[in-house]
Amino acid sequence: MILLEARDLTCRFGPKEAVKGLDLSLSEGDLVGLIGPDGAGKTTTFRMLIGLQKPSGGAVVRHLDRQGVSYVPQTFSLAPELTVAENLQFQAGLFGLPDPAPRIRRLLESVDLASFRDRPSGALSGGMKQKLSLCTALLTEPRLLLLDEPTTGVDPVSRREFWELLHAVHDEGVAILFSTPYMDEAEYAHRMLLMHEGRVLQEGDRASFRRGLPGLMFRLVSARRREVQAALAALAPLDLFAEGEVLRVRFPDQDPAPLLARLSALPGVEQVRLAETSVEDVFLHALVEAGGAHG
């Protein structure tokens, strides 16, 4: 069942087009990632989906009532001087929820915040603030949860823990749309939209992304990157991406052994191995196709 749809959604701020012709459909059971760097248009998209920002063009259709969808903005938006429990009671009051105390207790227990219920929210760590925001969003028992960069600025351990919580929420039947600038978080999504400069460059699941980039992907390490990069380019690869001392290079399908030997023999190459196509590879490829710059 479809919960929310966006059709040809556009948002302009003066001459700036923050979102350009976005189509999106969210259904029950979905776990969708909106993946893109700072300024891609993720926050603007969420704000239009939730009704906080009027689109310049296109339409959003919500098949849910106000309580059926919850939004957690990127920046902590709860009152820092109120305690954890007070913030939840306040939010429950805003929604007129009857007898919220048992639900608040259960939610705090589920995210391991029960012992912090009397702590001022402003004194929580980044990861704890995110968990409290999540509890607030879950108070109304929504069917769809929208989370804008929930793990940005959260340390890696808390990040992992937060993802476990989100998966538990999803397992209970809540559909989720989250955004992230971290390509590695794409692995948490069942479906992804790669966004850049207001446009969705590609949409699909990991398997379809891999199918879109067939061939052999190799990962090389070299301190002499520029030299190796030039030698690789002369071999006419399908893609060649470089970051720091790591190069990723894709060739048409063929027997990998001779190619591996050839790459290992290039002067300056310290390590070579066959690699899986990553979401980042797909993103970089889509950027090149779209005419964007890459390293």
Ligand SMILES: Nc1ncnc2c1ncn2[C@@H]1O[C@H](COP(=O)(O)OP(=O)(O)OP(=O)(O)O)[C@@H](O)[C@H]1O
């Ligand atoms: N109110 C506004 N007025 C003018 N420009 C805006 C406004 N809001 C966003 N923008 C611009 O629109 C573009 C998309 O911004 P948006 O915040 O949606 O991106 P994002 O992907 O969420 O990145 P970030 O994580 O940096 O917020 C950016 O270039 C931003 O500067």
